[in-house]
Structure formats: structure tokens, C-alpha cells
Amino acid sequence: MRHRIPVAALLVLAVVSATADAAPGAAAQREIDGLMQALEDSGCRFQRNGTWYPASDARSHLQRKYDYLLKRDLADTAEQFIERAASRSSISGKPYRVSCPGHAEQDSAPWFQQQLVRLRGH
Structure with a gap:
């Protein structure tokens, strides 16, 4: 015996599925884009697994x-982006480092958090 699913139920399932896989909100997306742009415009170098890269490569x-x-719905906020993408190597687990002219070298997580504070105007 075959069951038929009403079209309305299929539409509800489609909306629920789309909502579950929703991208970050517009504000979070702007912040994440802003963080990446801040890095690119910074003139800083970015260390990944012991090798220094220019900001554009980073x-x-x-x-x-x-x-x-994003494909796995794991970065809905700027804080999640910093924690899950911009702080350390997914392969080695080593922290990323940032070296900016005139400033001490530091781990990337605090650098990105400082940039986020600036973006938010605090």
C-alpha cells in the first residue's frame, strides 16, 4: 500500500528544511565579511602552520x-567564524598568528575579536 503525502505537507517540509539550512543573518554576514576585509586591508601577515602569508592569501x-x-550550518555568527575558522588550523590545531607593522605578533583570535569590536563601534 502506497501513502500519498499532501502537497501542503510537502511545502511545509520544504520551508522547514530551507530554514534549518539558513545562512547567517544579514548582520552576521556583514560582520564576517568586514572581518575578512579588515584582514586584507591591514597590511598584516598571517601565520598558518608555521608559514607566513600575505593578508590577501589568508x-x-x-x-x-x-x-x-556555511555548508554545514556551523558559522551563524561572527564569533563562531572567529572560533571555528579564523583561530587555528583545522588540520594541525595550531593557533593562527597575526603580525602587523608596529605591533607585537599575536594569536589571530584576539586580533579578530578586536576587529569585531571596532566593526560594532564599541
Whole structure:
């Protein structure tokens, strides 16, 4: 015996599925884009697994990581982006580092958190 699912029920399931896989809100997306732009515009170098990269290469790398997280609905906020994409290597677990002209080298997580505070105007 075959069961038929009403069209209305299928539409509800489609909406629920789309909502479950929803991207970050517009404000979070602006903040994440702003963080990546801040890195690219910073003139800083970015260390990943012991190798230093220019900010533009770092942005490309973080964009790939962010895209991966988006597909899995794992980066709904700027804080999640920092924690899950911009703080450490997914492969080695080593923290990323940022070196900016005139400033001490530091782990990337606090650097991105400072940038987020600036973006939010605090």
C-alpha cells in the first residue's frame, strides 16, 4: 500500500528544511565579511602552520574555511567564524598568528575579536 503525502505537507517540509539550512543573518554576514576585509586591508601577515602569508592569501584561505562551515550550518555568527575558522588550523590545531607593522605578533583570535569590536563601534 502506497501513502500519498499532501502537497501542503510537502511545502511545509520544504520551508522547514530551507530554514534549518539558513545562512547567517544579514548582520552576521556583514560582520564576517568586514572581518575578512579588515584582514586584507591591514597590511598584516598571517601565520598558518608555521608559514607566513600575505593578508590577501589568508583571506582566501579563511573564505574557503568559511564556505565549508556555511555548508554545514556551523558559522551563524561572527564569533563562531572567529572560533571555528579564523583561530587555528583545522588540520594541525595550531593557533593562527597575526603580525602587523608596529605591533607585537599575536594569536589571530584576539586580533579578530578586536576587529569585531571596532566593526560594532564599541
